[in-house]
Amino acid sequence: MKNFLDDLIIELDKGIKSSLSSRQEYERAYPAESIHEVELNEFEKNHSAGLMRVNHAGEVCAQALYRGQSLTAELKATREQMKRAASEEMDHLAWCNRRLDELGDSPSALNPLWYFMSFSIGVLTGLAGDRWSLGFVEETEKQVVAHLDSHLDQISDKDIKTKTVITKMREDEDAHAKQAKESGASELPDEIKTGMSWIARLMTSTSYHI
Ligand SMILES: [Fe+2]
Ligand SMILES: [Fe+2]
Numbered sequence: 001m002k003n004f005l006d007d008l009i010i011e012l013d014k015g016i017k018s019s020l021s022s023r024q025e026y027e028r029a030y031p032a033e034s035i036h037e038v039e040l041n042e043f044e045k046n047h048s049a050g051l052m053r054v055n056h057a058g059e060v061c062a063q064a065l066y067r068g069q070s071l072t073a074e075l076k077a078t079r080e081q082m083k084r085a086a087s088e089e090m091d092h093l094a095w096c097n098r099r100l101d102e103l104g105d106s107p108s109a110l111n112p113l114w115y116f117m118s119f120s121i122g123v124l125t126g127l128a129g130d131r132w133s134l135g136f137v138e139e140t141e142k143q144v145v146a147h148l149d150s151h152l153d154q155i156s157d158k159d160i161k162t163k164t165v166i167t168k169m170r171e172d173e174d175a176h177a178k179q180a181k182e183s184g185a186s187e188l189p190d191e192i193k194t195g196m197s198w199i200a201r202l203m204t205s206t207s208y209h210i
Contacts, residue, residue, distance in 0.1 A: 007071060012119065015067045020060070020111055026094035027087070031168040032161040037102065044156040049105035050208040051151045052162060055169070056096035057108045057207040058144060061118040062089040065140065068122020069133050078130045081183060085137070085176060092169050099165050108207040117199075134185035139193055141177035143200055145170055 040048065063086055070082035100107060108114070125136045148170040155162055188196075 004071075008123075011067055011071055015063055015119065016112065016115055020115065026091045028091050030095055030098055030165075032095075032099070032164045035161045035164055037161060038158050040156060040159055044159060045103055048155055048159050048162045049100060049103040051155065052096055052099050052103065052165075053105065053108050054204045054207045055148070055151070055166070056093065056100060057111055057114055057203060058147070059089055059093035059096055060107075060111045061114050061203065062086070062140075062144075063093060064115045064118035065122040065137075068119040068124075069126040069137075072123050072126025073133060074130050078133065078183070081179070082133075085179075088172060088176075092172065095165050095169070099162055102161070109210050110206060114203055114207075131184055131186040132188075134180045134183050135188045136196075138177050138180040138185040139188050139196060141173045141180065143197060144173045145177065147200070147204065148173065 066082045066086035066089060070079045070086065073079040073082055097107065121136075125133045148166050151166055152163060152170070155166070157163075
């Protein structure tokens with residue numbers, strides 16, 4: 001128990017510091033590096049920034065969720081898979097940070113709250129067992145893909161930089177959902193899926209503004 005508590009505190013400290021800093025290192029190149037910035041009108045720019053703030057908050061949640069799950073996963077292989085996923089999501093977090101910066105905007109002030117909430121959910125789903133934990137990942141990633149699709153529809157066609165970043169993230173999230181399924185994810189009950197989409201709605205609608 002003492003070891004678990006030590007791990008919990010170390011993990012929370014490390015995760016919060018790395019996720020909430022305004023800049024992270026990325027291992028894979030920024031997808032929009034070679035694309036020229038075009039002039040956007042105020043509405044287009046603000047809308048892109050609002051949606052990227054939502055995506056950034058989503059990536060903070062992904063860090064917290066995967067790190068929380070890796071702490072309580074039963075099998076070593078599952079723990080490693082969760083840690084690897086968290087490091088891939090770190091690229092997304094860094095790309096979102098960079099795009100927000102380019103758009104002259106900043107991340108959500110509510111991110112510490114989302115981190116803590118998602119970390120707790122991660123620990124609990126990890127305790128429920130690996131198949132449920134993977135089921136939770138699969139469903140989360142599917143919902144994220146649907147969100148990213150709606151963002152791609154809403155963002156101005158002029159804003160190719162934002163669209164390029166989102167398209168690459170979408171590809172990765174889709175792969176994460178498939179990996180979770182292949183690793184033995186259980187299908188979650190509909191009530192849980194609906195609950196998850198409510199939490200997501202709360203998070204997206206507030207992070208767009210704050
Ligand atoms: Fe992601
Ligand atoms: Fe993902």
